[in-house]
Each structure stands twice: as C-alpha cells, then as structure tokens.
Amino acid sequence: MKRLEDEFAIETATEQYVTRRQFAKFLVLTSLGMFVGNLWILVKSWFRRPIAYPEQVVAGVGEIGVGEVKLFAYPEPADACIMIRTAPDQVVAYSQKCTHLSCAVYFEKKADRLECPCHEGYFSVADGSVMQGPPPRALPRIILRREGDQVIATGVRL
Amino acid sequence: MMEYGFFIDPSRCIGCQACVNACSECETHRGHSLIHVDFIDRESTIATVPMVCMHCDDPTCAKVCPADAIKKTPDGVVQSSLKPRCIACSNCVLACPFGIPKVMIELEQMMKCDMCYDRTSADKRPMCATVCPSQALAYVPLDVIERERREKPTNVFHFGNQRVQTKVFMMVPPDTSAITLDVVDYMWEPGA
Numbered sequence: 001m002k003r004l005e006d007e008f009a010i011e012t013a014t015e016q017y018v019t020r021r022q023f024a025k026f027l028v029l030t031s032l033g034m035f036v037g038n039l040w041i042l043v044k045s046w047f048r049r050p051i052a053y054p055e056q057v058v059a060g061v062g063e064i065g066v067g068e069v070k071l072f073a074y075p076e077p078a079d080a081c082i083m084i085r086t087a088p089d090q091v092v093a094y095s096q097k098c099t100h101l102s103c104a105v106y107f108e109k110k111a112d113r114l115e116c117p118c119h120e121g122y123f124s125v126a127d128g129s130v131m132q133g134p135p136p137r138a139l140p141r142i143i144l145r146r147e148g149d150q151v152i153a154t155g156v157r158l
Numbered sequence: 159m160m161e162y163g164f165f166i167d168p169s170r171c172i173g174c175q176a177c178v179n180a181c182s183e184c185e186t187h188r189g190h191s192l193i194h195v196d197f198i199d200r201e202s203t204i205a206t207v208p209m210v211c212m213h214c215d216d217p218t219c220a221k222v223c224p225a226d227a228i229k230k231t232p233d234g235v236v237q238s239s240l241k242p243r244c245i246a247c248s249n250c251v252l253a254c255p256f257g258i259p260k261v262m263i264e265l266e267q268m269m270k271c272d273m274c275y276d277r278t279s280a281d282k283r284p285m286c287a288t289v290c291p292s293q294a295l296a297y298v299p300l301d302v303i304e305r306e307r308r309e310k311p312t313n314v315f316h317f318g319n320q321r322v323q324t325k326v327f328m329m330v331p332p333d334t335s336a337i338t339l340d341v342v343d344y345m346w347e348p349g350a
Contacts, residue, residue, distance in 0.1 A: 010220040013232045 053155040058083060061149045069107045074142055074153045080104060081142050084125060091151060093142035094128045100135040114139065163300045164273065165311055166208060167329035170294035173206035177286035177295055184274045184285045187238065192260060192271045193286055208295055210286060211236060211258045211271035213325035219250035219259055234325040235275055239268040255317045312336055
C-alpha cells in the first residue's frame with residue numbers, strides 16, 4: 001500500500017518521474033535480455049534433431065487425372081494436405097493450411113495456382129511459394145515418392 | 159502579508175447566484191460554473207448555501223481516483239482532473255464528502271472548483287468571492303475575519319469516523335470547534 005501511494009502520489013511535489021538514466025537502464029537491460037534469448041534459440045536450433053516423418057500411401061498412380069486434386073491428411077490426421085496432378089507423370093502436394101491464418105487453400109485450375117479465399121493469398125503450384133497476398137511463407141511441401149503404382153508421402157519440407 | 163483564507167458562511171448566503179455566474183467566467187474553466195448553490199431544505203426554507211471545493215489536506219476524491227488524475231499542488235489546492243487521465247468514472251463524485259466534483263459528460267472529464275488557480279496563485283481573489291454581495295464567500299486574511307465576524311472559522315469536519323481537515327474554512331457558531339455530521343442522523347424522517 002505504501003508503495004502504491006509513492007508511485008501514484010496525490011501531491012504534485014512528491015510525484016516521481018522516471019529519470020532518463022532509469023529509462024536508459026531499462027532499455028539496455030531489456031535489449032540484453034532479448035539478445036540472450038535469441039542466443040538461446042540459436043543454440044537450441046543447432047542441437048535440434050530432424051523430425052522423423054512416417055511413410056504413408058496417399059494415392060495410386062493413375063487415381064486422379066491431370067489437373068485434378070486429392071485431399072489427404074499427413075503426417076497427422078489433423079494436418080490437411082492437397083495433392084495436384086500437374087502433368088501425366090508429375091504430382092505435387094502441399095499442406096492445405098494457408099501460412100497466413102490457416103484457411104484451407106484450394107487449387108484454381110484456370111489460373112493454375114493455389115488460392116486462399118480468406119484474404120486472396122495465391123501460391124505457386126510449382127513450388128508452393130507466395131505469389132500475392134498476406135501469407136508470409138511458402139506452403140509446406142509434402143515430399144512424395146513413387147513406388148510401383150503407389151504414391152507415398154515421406155516427409156514435409158517447411 | 160498575512161496569508162489569505164477562503165471562508166464560507168452559509169448564514170450570509172442570500173441565494174443570488176452571483177457566484178455561479180462569476181465562476182463560469184474564470185479563465186481556468188471558462189464557460190463552466192463549478193460552484194454549487196444549494197437549497198438546504200427546499201420544502202420549509204429558502205435558505206441556501208454556497209459550496210466551493212474545501213481543498214482537503216488528504217483529498218478523498220484523489221484517493222479514490224483509479225486513473226491518478228486528481229492532483230494537489232504544493233499550496234494545498236486540489237486541482238481539477240487532468241484531462242489526459244480522467245476517465246469520467248464518477249468515483250470522486252460519489253466519494254467527496256462535500257459533494258463538490260462535477261462530471262462533465264460532454265467533456266468526459268471531471269471538473270471541480272480549483273479556487274480560481276490562475277487568480278489565487280497570482281494573489282488575486284477567486285471570482286466568486288469578488289462578486290459575493292453578502293460575503294458569504296470571503297477571501298480575506300485570517301485576522302480580518304476574526305476581527306470582523308461574530309462566527310468562528312473552522313476547518314475540521316467529522317463525517318462519521320472520517321476526520322477531514324481542509325484548506326477552506328466554514329464559519330460556525332463561536333462555541334463550536336468542529337463540524338460533526340453523521341449520515342444516519344439525516345435518514346431520520348419526522349413522523350416515520
């Protein structure tokens with residue numbers, strides 16, 4: 001209670017103001033804290049082990065036609081993904097979550113791009129990179145491998 | 159020079175409202191009258207009492223202010239709320255034992271009598287005291303009031319258990335030293 005009365009003095013004569021030196025100390029200590037925190041994050045990232053992704057059959061080779069899509073979940077059941085057959089012998093797959101605010105992206109065949117309807121974020125079908133709009137990063141790409149007549153997901157490249 | 163004091167004598171008030179109009183001409187709150195001229199008991203008497211801020215030594219209004227907007231200057235004057243801080247919450251209006259603060263809804267700010275700070279800080283009398291024809295509001299040296307008035311000035315009030323000492327004086331009968339009020343006394347109604 002005493003401290004409260006000191007900080008919020010009723011009388012103007014006893015009001016306390018933050019001095020320039022006090023403020024400078026606060027700034028220096030805060031930025032020092034930020035710096036140490038960033039170092040910690042850097043060191044942690046050096047020692048991070050790569051995540052082990054499971055292998056999962058997502059489709060048969062001839063299952064979808066050229067320009068068609070198939071939705072699947074990988075690596076967890078909650079992680080929605082979209083697979084597109086761009087050419088007779090080529091399929092690509094990306095996470096369906098827009099990197100902006102996680103709306104589901106869809107394949108717009110006419111414009112040949114992935115579109116997010118929420119804020120008109122467009123992604124390239126070729127590599128998932130951002131073509132326009134607010135998304136800050138490219139869509140995470142699902143790494144696919146062909147094995148016999150099956151298409152298998154083997155990992156996620158963020 | 160003897161220090162000037164502000165004295166309120168309700169028994170001298172004639173209810174002319176001159177102070178109300180003079181108040182609104184003060185430069186610090188131009189256009190807003192911050193004085194109260196109240197009927198004491200409208201039903202049975204025409205007696206009125208002018209109330210200016212008493213400028214408490216330990217101002218209740220400032221103590222209850224959640225926004226730290228009410229400040230007291232070194233000369234003992236409790237100022238109007240600071241415009242950038244006041245949130246017009248009316249805490250001070252409810253807390254003030256004298257009923258002084260006014261919340262100006264259109265300004266979203268509490269304003270109260272600041273004893274015409276621009277005038278009194280420059281050794282001039284407050285607007286209301288300059289116009290009061292019966293000197294119910296008087297701004298004079300303490301020795302003058304003691305010499306010229308039968309009543310005695312006091313600045314100690316008891317509101318229940320709360321003791322309030324103020325910068326402004328109230329004129330009371332000569333044998334009284336402090337004004338003691340108990341809110342419960344005023345809840346009694348004749349015939350009830």
